[in-house]
Amino acid sequence: MSSYTAPSAPQARPRGFGALFLTDLWERFGFYGMQAILVLYAAAPRDEGGLGLPRTSAAALFGAYLGLTFMMSLPGGWIGDRILGTRRAVLWGALAVTGGYAALAVPAVAATPPGLLLVSLGTALLKPNLTTMLSLIYGRDSHGREAGISLFYVGIQISALLGPLVTGFLGETVDWHLGFAAAAAAMVLGVLQYLAGYRRFGATGAAPARPIAAADLAVVVRRTTIVVAAVLVVAVAIVAGGRGSAELAIIVVGLCALVLPVVCFFLLLRRPELSDTDRSRMRSFLWILFGAALFWMVVGQDGALLNLFAQESTDRRLLGITVPASWLQSATPVFILLLAPLLARWWTTRGTRATAPVKFSAGLAFAGISFLLMAVAAQLATAGDVSPAWLLSVYLLHACGELVIAAVGISAAVDAAPRTHAGQMIGVWWLFSAMGAGLSSQIVRLAEVVPEAVYYLGLGLLVSGYGAVVLARRHHIVRGLSVPAGTGTGPGAAVEEPWELSPGVTAPRT
Numbered sequence: 001m002s003s004y005t006a007p008s009a010p011q012a013r014p015r016g017f018g019a020l021f022l023t024d025l026w027e028r029f030g031f032y033g034m035q036a037i038l039v040l041y042a043a044a045p046r047d048e049g050g051l052g053l054p055r056t057s058a059a060a061l062f063g064a065y066l067g068l069t070f071m072m073s074l075p076g077g078w079i080g081d082r083i084l085g086t087r088r089a090v091l092w093g094a095l096a097v098t099g100g101y102a103a104l105a106v107p108a109v110a111a112t113p114p115g116l117l118l119v120s121l122g123t124a125l126l127k128p129n130l131t132t133m134l135s136l137i138y139g140r141d142s143h144g145r146e147a148g149i150s151l152f153y154v155g156i157q158i159s160a161l162l163g164p165l166v167t168g169f170l171g172e173t174v175d176w177h178l179g180f181a182a183a184a185a186a187m188v189l190g191v192l193q194y195l196a197g198y199r200r201f202g203a204t205g206a207a208p209a210r211p212i213a214a215a216d217l218a219v220v221v222r223r224t225t226i227v228v229a230a231v232l233v234v235a236v237a238i239v240a241g242g243r244g245s246a247e248l249a250i251i252v253v254g255l256c257a258l259v260l261p262v263v264c265f266f267l268l269l270r271r272p273e274l275s276d277t278d279r280s281r282m283r284s285f286l287w288i289l290f291g292a293a294l295f296w297m298v299v300g301q302d303g304a305l306l307n308l309f310a311q312e313s314t315d316r317r318l319l320g321i322t323v324p325a326s327w328l329q330s331a332t333p334v335f336i337l338l339l340a341p342l343l344a345r346w347w348t349t350r351g352t353r354a355t356a357p358v359k360f361s362a363g364l365a366f367a368g369i370s371f372l373l374m375a376v377a378a379q380l381a382t383a384g385d386v387s388p389a390w391l392l393s394v395y396l397l398h399a400c401g402e403l404v405i406a407a408v409g410i411s412a413a414v415d416a417a418p419r420t421h422a423g424q425m426i427g428v429w430w431l432f433s434a435m436g437a438g439l440s441s442q443i444v445r446l447a448e449v450v451p452e453a454v455y456y457l458g459l460g461l462l463v464s465g466y467g468a469v470v471l472a473r474r475h476h477i478v479r480g481l482s483v484p485a486g487t488g489t490g491p492g493a494a495v496e497e498p499w500e501l502s503p504g505v506t507a508p509r510t
Helices: 017-043 055-084 086-104 109-138 142-173 176-196 214-240 246-269 276-299 305-313 325-349 356-381 389-416 422-448 452-472 474-482
Strands: none
Touching: 017 055, 017 086, 017 109, 017 142, 017 176, 017 305, 017 325, 055 086, 055 109, 055 246, 055 305, 055 422, 086 109, 086 176, 109 142, 142 176, 142 325, 246 276, 246 422, 276 356, 276 389, 276 422, 276 452, 276 474, 305 325, 305 356, 305 389, 325 389, 356 389, 356 452, 356 474, 389 422, 389 474, 422 452, 452 474
């Protein structure tokens, strides 16, 4: 999530702002609504309309889905920049997401994998390019852009609040596929809103910002085809051999989310045009990147294992009715809406007194302490259902940590980036967020072999301990990040890589 900026005085919005705002509003409604019921649907027995997966496998599926979405945002931004143009990329992404939710609404288990894949790929194409379109329609009006981003921020939180309430009620009390159908209906509205305002954009975003040469595009298509074909061949061979399963797919996606960020970081680090000072700053930034992965590993379990805890071990009775477990997913956006203005005020008054590593360690401490609380809640749950106050306290701490981690991480990424590779460093930040989701999809399986209280305790100590190490090494990290950025001397110093993310992309929650 991006840091909060209080909206400025009312002013005229650029043409096309309304179309972008409403498209994003409905897309986020579907996204967070679907997230609220995905793990519950996956864990529900087949005779109740679910996938019938073991609870930890359902949680792992959720983490793999998030990890794939984060990873594919990198090529999604590139496609908009180099091939489709941002305007068409948003449209095609929205259509793909709509198709994915429609597939999930079909009451057939076989429709779930293609549905999730379409939602993931569509989101990865839509979100970075929609953010870029927002930047483009404002042009050089930086103050207007900040106000527009603030409105988007509020819209996102409203969607994150309402989406789980609607889809959760329909999915848990009526039919899971009806919940997904509500997300599909929201995306249909989003597509229609976007098409209604399509002409208002004029020439903005109509053409790729840096169109790729035909010969280079042919190379990309050929290599992509080879990779996709190889994956399909392996998948078909596995299925034909009787070894294919959802478990294997989850493991593969999770492992890719763990490996790809590290590979891309060191490929960037080895660029010949980078100076020694550039590399020094990037190495110091690794402390932040790995901390971000650990943070999102914890927060990524809100809609997974913690959602299952809400369903299975939380007393949700209120005024004689049982509140759907998915409704608790609306707590985080409520806390963020309440806390963001307070943090913005603190940021402008006292925030400059603390260095980035100090703030980052505080964000990690929030996440670590939240799982220490969950360890207590899980132990109490062995004797019966616990109060929802435990989960609400955890979500409050996650909201506090998210506001700090997102703001500090994006700022540090820009500061640490070599002058000609800022977009790529933001892309690396996204990939390490994907690593956190990948970690979540794999490590959640420990809950099968150890008591849940021990599971939460171990992760809480791990994240808190890493935050303590960052705090202890704060002076070393600050010195590393404070080295003046080198400009690079190689022939490619001003050339941006084809996997660069679109400008304007912020943190994962947006």
